Amino acid sequence: MKTIRNKFVLLAIVIADLTTAYAQDPLPSWNDGPAKQAIVDFVKATTETGGTSFVPPEERIATFDQDGTLWVEHPMYSQVMYCMDRVGALVKEKPELRKVEPFKTVLSGDREAIAKLSMAQLEKILAATLTGMSTEQFQAEVKQWLAEAKDPRWKKPYTELTYQPMQEVLKYLRANGFKTYIVTGGGQDFVRAYAEQTYGITPEQVVGTMGGTKYGYDKDGKPFLTKEPKMLLNDNNAGKPEGIHLMIGRRPIAAFGNSTGDRQMLEYTKAGDGARLAMIVLHDDAEREYAYGPAQGLPETKVGTFTQTLYDEAKKNGWAVISMKNDWRVIFPFDNK
Amino acid sequence: MKTIRNKFVLLAIVIADLTTAYAQDPLPSWNDGPAKQAIVDFVKATTETGGTSFVPPEERIATFDQDGTLWVEHPMYSQVMYCMDRVGALVKEKPELRKVEPFKTVLSGDREAIAKLSMAQLEKILAATLTGMSTEQFQAEVKQWLAEAKDPRWKKPYTELTYQPMQEVLKYLRANGFKTYIVTGGGQDFVRAYAEQTYGITPEQVVGTMGGTKYGYDKDGKPFLTKEPKMLLNDNNAGKPEGIHLMIGRRPIAAFGNSTGDRQMLEYTKAGDGARLAMIVLHDDAEREYAYGPAQGLPETKVGTFTQTLYDEAKKNGWAVISMKNDWRVIFPFDNK
DSSP: OHHHHHHHHHHHHHHHHHHHHHHSOSOTTBOSSHHHHHHHHHHHHHHSTTOTTOOOGGGOEEEEOOBTTTBOOOSSOHHHHHHHHHHHHHHHHOGGGGGSTTHHHHHHTOHHHHHTOOHHHHHHHHHHHHSSSBHHHHHHHHHHHHHHOOOTTTOSOGGGOBOHHHHHHHHHHHHTTOEEEEEEEEEHHHHHHHHHHHHSOOGGGEEEEEEEEEEEEOTTSOEEEEEEEEEEEOOSTTHHHHHHHHHTOSOOSEEEEOSGGGHHHHHHHHTSSSOOEEEEEEOBOTTTSOBOOBGGGOOOOSSSOBOHHHHHHHHHHTOEEEEHHHHBSOSSGGGGO | OHHHHHHHHHHHHHHHHHHHHHHSOSOTTBOSSHHHHHHHHHHHHHHSTTOTTOOOGGGOEEEEOOBTTTBOOOSSOHHHHHHHHHHHHHHHHOGGGTTSTTHHHHHHTOHHHHHTOOHHHHHHHHHHHHSSSBHHHHHHHHHHHHHHOOOTTTOSOGGGOBOHHHHHHHHHHHHTTOEEEEEEEEEHHHHHHHHHHHHSOOGGGEEEEEEEEEEEEOTTSOEEEEEEEEEEEOOSTTHHHHHHHHHTOSOOSEEEEOSGGGHHHHHHHHTSSSOOEEEEEEEEOTTTSOEEOBGGGOOOOSSSOBOHHHHHHHHHHTOEEEEHHHHBSOSSGGGGO
């Protein structure tokens, strides 16, 4: 009987929740307009029992790019900031690297020289800071950095610079039986270190650039995994649908991106049968965040490029373009406080 | 109001379900004994709110080897049977292969000659039958084969030869908030073609040997993925914990296997903190299924080897050995009918 009584209490809570949820706007940080409407219409169409576009819950897969789609990516991807910051800790452990390039340049703090590092030199920095340690050690290092590092413009931890309107989309989709995945060009293990706390997305629902690990034993015979400098999949461009197939094994019915690296994921999602939602964020708000494209005459960038060709493809194929400036009432969670 | 009324109907169903579930034995195909007790004790310990071994639902990850743990693997893995059978279809599409080795030998049906094929020749057969087609085409081919092929001993589709006691464990764990994963040396895409229908395990919860895919467009410009003959991860032995990290990103708290290929997965699972369950199936029932080891003096085999060393490690490390003969009241779902 205790179980049944508890169940009734639970029911009261569920009803209260439901009533509140239906009474309230699920996307309060969005201005009314075609972008918001596209999301609401899609969710209604795919979840209405008996509707012609109904999708069973196990097929409700939604994928989100991270950098520039769920959180700020300018002036530089947070993971690159992490790698640069880690060089300091690295030379403490291995002082012999202090006078060796490219570490010497990074330590100099000379922004101009750092910007001129070659791709091979950057890769050396990534390999040195993202591999060679146990998976547990890496996770602890990332968590420590996130607790201390601050974005230079907002003077806030990077994990607070998520977009409130997208946080609402994640919750709205999950409340409607969707599984929400991150599909990022960033490192899978890097993003997993904070995705659960930051977005409510569990490690198994983070698809990212994947490196190999190596199974071994410590001196007490306890098994652990070491992160190896071996790329399994570069989860960018065509790698995004490939990564989605590898990790999810099902084509998403909704996808969100913001740059040319998301093109194939959006195409792949939209090419399936039935109701589909493809959305792309345009960073056109220099005042509240950043403005870059170069679509629609926005400034050029190497970080999160959104070309005019991509813009035209979006318009042609029915992907909804989200204008940060016009569609988002607020940008960050702290804007509401 | 309609929503609330529906919710009450749902509640009545939930209560009926709960009452039935608690009144009934969740593992009716298991004989009473230490193996069954280990499962029940573990589930109670990890799910009891406020208990010292309580594990929050998001960390309740259980992994299951497939061949020999969830379904029959003798006399040969079903996927190998598939590849051999596919050679017939393959030479219909490419008649020039009919007189080329190793396809010629497979087509001859000469069991002795087939058994003597070299590893390089077997790999040629696997590559020809498992790659080169689109992911959708492959799934259709596997489904068609499963609908037609029959196991030679039981004269039943392979998907009916799952172990009823393990089906009950899968359901029992899921009813208690666990996520159940297959972690198999078999091909990830092969197992995904039937795992949902056969085990209630969705594609994203199948971890297997992983091959690369390649994104491209058909003549109408529609994107699709082609299965490539490129191995990303061999999900066997040390590859199992590596595959678990890649696909799940969290250490399981329960793992089930039956052969040396599962050793590292069981070690890795058991090495974590808190309550852990590691179980290993011993095929000691020649009458109702098969008997092979060579642990405990059982006959040697190359398919699903369970050595005495592994048996000793199990006993030493507190992995529960499941004796098919003694612990399982029935073997197959159809035994109950």
